[in-house]
Amino acid sequence: MRRDVGRRSTGDAWEEVAAVAPEFAVLTDGRRGEAFYDSGRETVHQILGDIARRGFSTRGLALDFGCGMGRLTLPLATRFERAIGVDHSPTMLRLARERARLVGCANVTFALSSGDRFPDVASASADFALSLLVFQHMPSDDAVHANIRELQRCLVPGGLAWLQFDTRPSSLAYWLWDRLERRLPSGLGPRTRRAPLRRYRRASPLIREWLVSSGFDVLRQSNPDTELHGYLLRRS
Numbered sequence: 001m002r003r004d005v006g007r008r009s010t011g012d013a014w015e016e017v018a019a020v021a022p023e024f025a026v027l028t029d030g031r032r033g034e035a036f037y038d039s040g041r042e043t044v045h046q047i048l049g050d051i052a053r054r055g056f057s058t059r060g061l062a063l064d065f066g067c068g069m070g071r072l073t074l075p076l077a078t079r080f081e082r083a084i085g086v087d088h089s090p091t092m093l094r095l096a097r098e099r100a101r102l103v104g105c106a107n108v109t110f111a112l113s114s115g116d117r118f119p120d121v122a123s124a125s126a127d128f129a130l131s132l133l134v135f136q137h138m139p140s141d142d143a144v145h146a147n148i149r150e151l152q153r154c155l156v157p158g159g160l161a162w163l164q165f166d167t168r169p170s171s172l173a174y175w176l177w178d179r180l181e182r183r184l185p186s187g188l189g190p191r192t193r194r195a196p197l198r199r200y201r202r203a204s205p206l207i208r209e210w211l212v213s214s215g216f217d218v219l220r221q222s223n224p225d226t227e228l229h230g231y232l233l234r235r236s
């Protein structure tokens with residue numbers, strides 16, 4: 001199902017919010033400055049710790065899809081030989097590059113996505129892919145599915161991915177807001193309930209179907225049917 005966000009493309013909507021409140025666009029809980037970046041280190045530490053217990057080494061290239069300001073990309077670069085962050089907001093990418101320069105992180109690059117293609121990432125080049133707080137904000141099912149396929153293209157055969165989705169069951173309130181939000185003039189309603197920050201729920205069987213049909217084996221799931229449903233995947 002394809003949906004737009006009013007008259008704007010989702011890329012334009014992210015550009016607008018990145019220009020005025022980039023940290024809020026990434027974490028709406030108010031963390032700023034060093035606390036903002038510390039949160040990324042903790043998250044990467046947790047995710048990679050879980051994966052390391054399964055015997056996976058952190059060699060080669062890590063890809064951070066929907067990297068925003070590089071909150072997760074920079075910690076990935078300290079664990080892998082190289083990291084690349086991909087995002088469709090040029091402003092987010094500029095801020096991520098500035099942060100990398102500030103902290104002296106030289107083994108990281110950032111690349112623009114078209115929204116569902118990563119032209120600067122070669123096929124079968126990444127050993128690991130991560131995505132957190134990204135798929136949940138995509139209004140279009142087609143975009144979710146296309147980006148899953150694109151991640152599969154970028155991974156080496158046998159490469160791992162850890163991807164997060166919001167798979168909470170839809171409540172009546174969610175269903176009503178879903179119908180209302182697209183009819184509201186832009187600017188009305190709570191900011192975190194409107195695109196692009198709004199979170200779209202998708203049922204876990206649907207996500208699993210897209211993952212498997214895109215060429216992933218599902219190795220493990222964490223926090224199933226919650227807003228932080230994590231899928232550990234292997235490219236088959």
Ligand SMILES: C[S@@+](CC[C@H](N)C(=O)[O-])C[C@H]1O[C@@H](n2cnc3c(N)ncnc32)[C@H](O)[C@@H]1O
Nearest residue numbers: 014026066067068071087088089113115132133
């Ligand atoms: C909430 S932020 C999360 C940033 C980062 N993953 C983190 O946790 O720090 C969402 C990011 O995803 C990006 N994004 C959303 N949809 C995208 C798409 N279709 N292609 C590439 N980037 C996308 C936005 O531009 C934004 O930078």
